[in-house]
Amino acid sequence: MNLVDVLEQSGLTGRGGAAFSTATKVRAAHEHGAGLLVNACDGEIGAVKDAFVVEHHLPELVRGATLVAGTRVRYAAHRGSATEARLRAAGLDVLAAPARYVSSEETSLISLAQGGLARPMTKRQPFVRGGSDSAGRRIAPTVVLNAETVWRIAQVVERPGGAQWFRGHGLPDEPGPRLVAIGGAVPRPGVLETAAGVPLASLLAAAGADPGRTGPVIVGGLGGTVLRPDEAARVTWSRAELAPLGGAPGPGVVHVLDAQACPVDALAAWFDHAAGESAGQCGPCMFGLPAIASDWHDLADGVRAGGSGSSRGARARLARRAESVRGRGACRFPDGVAGLASSALRALSDHLDDHARGQCVPGRTPRSSHEHALAH
Structure with a gap:
């Protein structure tokens, strides 16, 4: 049984966030002779599992990468990170990416590997087939897999009863x-x-x-x-x-989040961070994310102490803004931040009510879904 069949039986999906079928990506890589980029950047806030895999399971990671692409493998890590140092110490081919959120996005890494900037590229077709970017520069066939995903490939192949063990x-x-x-x-x-x-x-x-x-x-x-x-x-x-x-x-x-700290202020810091991570290539990222951050700060400030009516208007504006950026960016980063904003409006509704009244009650117990339904 070949690698793709084993992966298909296992049901392994990407561990980097998209949860796409690994068998499908590996099949396409084999069909088009694609090289492999192992994404070990830990680009998300609080992400450390790529570093964990490299620190504790590097031999299995390398074996998994070899199964996918033979010797046509590079390992991407944030420049200056302990992960980059460990990969280099092991004698591996390392692609050092800027320590920015969008720099570890799939097409950003492909662009960087091809000599361009670590910024998202528009896909005319999946880059596993090769092709060219918007400037006409040739892109060699490349598949990107998360470090944990590649480690899991080795586990599925090497463990007794591989696919069954995995399932x-x-x-x-x-x-x-x-x-x-x-x-x-x-x-x-x-x-x-x-x-x-x-x-x-x-x-x-x-x-x-x-x-x-x-x-x-x-x-x-x-x-x-x-x-x-x-x-x-x-x-x-x-x-x-x-x-x-x-x-x-x-x-x-x-x-x-800390139960004794203000969650509204905590989320303001997250949205500020998101606004500062824009690649500066598309409107939803350049303008939409700073606007979302600004809207959230208005809510945190009680809409300049304008009261509950003003707060309701600001919440509706933020909800519309979040919806307007979805599906319009050069990558999925604006979509993700918009989703986070929408969920924060829902989950922190009671806290936002407090802020609209000029109060802040960090340790309050929010009403349950049932209590919300009875109150509205």
Whole structure:
């Protein structure tokens, strides 16, 4: 049985966030003679699992990369990072990327590898087939896989009963073990090995947190979703249960906000960071993300103490703004931040009410979904 068949049987999907079929990407890479870029950049806020794989499982990572592309492999890491140093010390071909959010996006890495800037490129067709960029520069066939994904390829091939072993973890439609980085206001931040379908409360408890008594929880980083503490205490870490709340396991990042600090102010810092990470190539990123950050600051400031009516108008404006940037960017970064903003409006509604009254009650217990329904 060949590699693609084994991967297809396993159901392995990308661990970098998109959850695309790994078998499909590897099949296309083999058909077009594509080289492999292993993305070990940990570009998301709070992401450290690529570093974990490189530090603890580098031999398996290299074997997985060799299975996919033979010797046509490069390893991408943020310039100056410990991950870059470890890869270079192992004698591997390293692509050093700027330590910017969009620099580790798939097409940004391909552009950088081809001698261009680490900025997203518009796809006329998947770059695994090769082609050219918008300036007519030739792009060699290239496939990009996340470091954890490549490590999992080696596991599926090398473990006894490979595909069956892999499917013995997780859910039927989200199979396999996967890593998650738990950070923020938890006593024991770090990387855990888990699987889809595990209660999020169990992951929080493993990091030393008291589920239900934390601050709001951000699942998936800047492209993720904000959960109220009661939601985080009852959902499983799975697409099925996170999707109705606007989320997904995504890149395997969970960030817990401090229950004794203002979550509205905390999210303002996240949106400021997003606005500063624009590649400056498209309107939704250049103008939409700073506007989202500005709208959120208005809400944090109580819309200049304008009262609840002014706050409702500002919330509606932010909701419209978030919707307007979706699907219009050169990459998916604006979409992700827009989704985070929409989820924050929902999950932090009670806190935004406080700010509209000129108050801030960091440790308050938000109303449950049922209580919200009765109140409106």
